[in-house]
Amino acid sequence: MTRRTTDIPAPPWRTGKRPVRQPLSQDAIVAAALRLLDAEGLDAVSMRRVAQDLGTGPASLYAHVANKDELIELVLDEVLGEVVDEAERVAAASDLDWRDAVRTVTRTSRRAMQRHRDIARAAMVGVPLGPNGLRVSEAYLGILTGAGLPDQIVAWGVDRLSLYVTADVLEGAFYRNRGFRNESDARRYWTQVGDYLRSLPPDRFPHTVRMVDAMMTGDSDERFEHGLDMILDGLARHLP
Amino acid sequence: MTRRTTDIPAPPWRTGKRPVRQPLSQDAIVAAALRLLDAEGLDAVSMRRVAQDLGTGPASLYAHVANKDELIELVLDEVLGEVVDEAERVAAASDLDWRDAVRTVTRTSRRAMQRHRDIARAAMVGVPLGPNGLRVSEAYLGILTGAGLPDQIVAWGVDRLSLYVTADVLEGAFYRNRGFRNESDARRYWTQVGDYLRSLPPDRFPHTVRMVDAMMTGDSDERFEHGLDMILDGLARHLP
DNA sequence: ACCTGAACACCGTTCAAGT
DNA sequence: ACCTGAACACCGTTCAAGT
Numbered sequence: 001m002t003r004r005t006t007d008i009p010a011p012p013w014r015t016g017k018r019p020v021r022q023p024l025s026q027d028a029i030v031a032a033a034l035r036l037l038d039a040e041g042l043d044a045v046s047m048r049r050v051a052q053d054l055g056t057g058p059a060s061l062y063a064h065v066a067n068k069d070e071l072i073e074l075v076l077d078e079v080l081g082e083v084v085d086e087a088e089r090v091a092a093a094s095d096l097d098w099r100d101a102v103r104t105v106t107r108t109s110r111r112a113m114q115r116h117r118d119i120a121r122a123a124m125v126g127v128p129l130g131p132n133g134l135r136v137s138e139a140y141l142g143i144l145t146g147a148g149l150p151d152q153i154v155a156w157g158v159d160r161l162s163l164y165v166t167a168d169v170l171e172g173a174f175y176r177n178r179g180f181r182n183e184s185d186a187r188r189y190w191t192q193v194g195d196y197l198r199s200l201p202p203d204r205f206p207h208t209v210r211m212v213d214a215m216m217t218g219d220s221d222e223r224f225e226h227g228l229d230m231i232l233d234g235l236a237r238h239l240p
Numbered sequence: 241m242t243r244r245t246t247d248i249p250a251p252p253w254r255t256g257k258r259p260v261r262q263p264l265s266q267d268a269i270v271a272a273a274l275r276l277l278d279a280e281g282l283d284a285v286s287m288r289r290v291a292q293d294l295g296t297g298p299a300s301l302y303a304h305v306a307n308k309d310e311l312i313e314l315v316l317d318e319v320l321g322e323v324v325d326e327a328e329r330v331a332a333a334s335d336l337d338w339r340d341a342v343r344t345v346t347r348t349s350r351r352a353m354q355r356h357r358d359i360a361r362a363a364m365v366g367v368p369l370g371p372n373g374l375r376v377s378e379a380y381l382g383i384l385t386g387a388g389l390p391d392q393i394v395a396w397g398v399d400r401l402s403l404y405v406t407a408d409v410l411e412g413a414f415y416r417n418r419g420f421r422n423e424s425d426a427r428r429y430w431t432q433v434g435d436y437l438r439s440l441p442p443d444r445f446p447h448t449v450r451m452v453d454a455m456m457t458g459d460s461d462e463r464f465e466h467g468l469d470m471i472l473d474g475l476a477r478h479l480p
Numbered sequence: 481a482c483c484t485g486a487a488c489a490c491c492g493t494t495c496a497a498g499t
Numbered sequence: 500a501c502c503t504g505a506a507c508a509c510c511g512t513t514c515a516a517g518t
Contacts, residue, residue: 124407217392
């Protein structure tokens with residue numbers, strides 16, 4: 001009565017398992033979360049959506065990550081993986097001026113985070129402690145130590161530099177993620193803001209009204225470099 | 241058969257309206273949201289909870305605020321209201337050194353945001369454009385202009401200064417809000433982080449291992465002042 | 481050990497209906 | 500004009516049950 005027969009082998013494509021889905025793993029979960037982040041932003045990275053993309057339910061993820069916060073931390077460290085090589089290369093290049101070395105590492109970090117929507121929201125938590133985050137920190141510490149700065153200035157300097165890069169990306173991410181999709185939407189918004197500021201009563205907001213153009217000048221890259229130069233100047237004052 | 245009688249006046253406490261609940265208004269909604277923020281943090285400020293605290297349903301709020309984002313913006317401006325007086329006083333005090341004036345305004349902003357949990361998350365969006373935010377910005381612009389800095393440096397300087405203050409508060413808010421409630425919880429966490437960093441392989445993380453103590457040195461106030469001094473030094477280089 | 485369905489206790493926003 | 504109940508389409512996390 002049973003249809004099971006042992007005299008002929010089962011066809012090789014009949015594995016007896018579920019379709020093609022690869023088994024769940026932390027790497028697969030992080031990869032799916034990163035895809036979701038890139039496609040739709042950090043708010044779209046929910047346990048439910050990640051699970052769905054992996055063909056399972058949200059409860060299944062909890063065997064591989066403690067909770068959503070931990071998952072996002074892992075995604076952030078994955079992103080910082082894109083910075084490690086360049087950071088370590090620059091830290092090892094002893095011929096490079098320390099200012100240029102810092103500029104290169106900060107720019108590389110900034111670009112990496114910018115490539116991944118509003119992931120910077122997850123980095124606003126002090127120095128990242130994942131394996132890749134630690135390697136980037138180590139590179140910073142090496143560069144500033146090599147410059148001849150005292151340990152205390154180096155330690156605090158890296159803290160403030162990381163904070164600055166993250167804050168800059170985060171501020172920019174807001175405009176990229178929310179409100180408007182394309183560049184002309186953004187321009188229209190800023191024109192509106194400028195017009196509004198110019199329309200303020202000049203007796204109560206004299207400086208604001210006068211400086212609207214100066215405030216609107218420069219793209220986000222210029223502002224970033226300007227702030228970075230301020231920090232570098234501040235650091236340089238502590239050279240012996 | 242009806243119990244309505246017109247020959248005797250209704251008792252004065254019988255208004256014919258619902259109990260005592262004050263009518264809904266934007267101010268009442270913002271006040272309720274602020275109470276919720278202070279009591280339980282920004283994540284607790286949901287349209288549903290705010291409505292509940294006002295004795296109504298979430299849908300009723302949409303007659304007075306466009307959406308949750310707008311409500312949070314209004315709450316932020318309410319908080320910045322705590323900064324306006326001091327900022328304008330300092331900006332008007334012509335005898336004050338511009339560095340000290342900037343220090344005072346940034347410290348006042350920082351303290352105000354620190355008093356309200358993780359409200360800084362809402363400020364990470366460029367210069368706030370609410371009435372109180374604009375008055376604080378105007379004060380900054382006045383102080384830096386009075387210092388003799390060129391317009392472009394002033395405009396970008398205020399942008400970077402605001403960003404710095406917000407980022408610093410936001411970083412600190414993470415540790416205050418998440419993970420642990422009291423000071424000894426925080427100390428235990430940092431001890432753990434320090435121990436972990438010290439345990440890293442010294443050949444791959446020589447600077448990290450060596451500088452653990454320097455990285456742990458100083459409370460958040462000292463770090464803030466250190467970073468602020470770096471920015472002020474960076475600004476001062478642009479004085480004629 | 482890993483995975484699952486179902487449930488719990490939540491979200492922001494819309495909309496037709498009421499006053 | 501303002502307010503409401505109900506609904507829609509979501510959340511993170513837990514837990515008993517399965518393999």
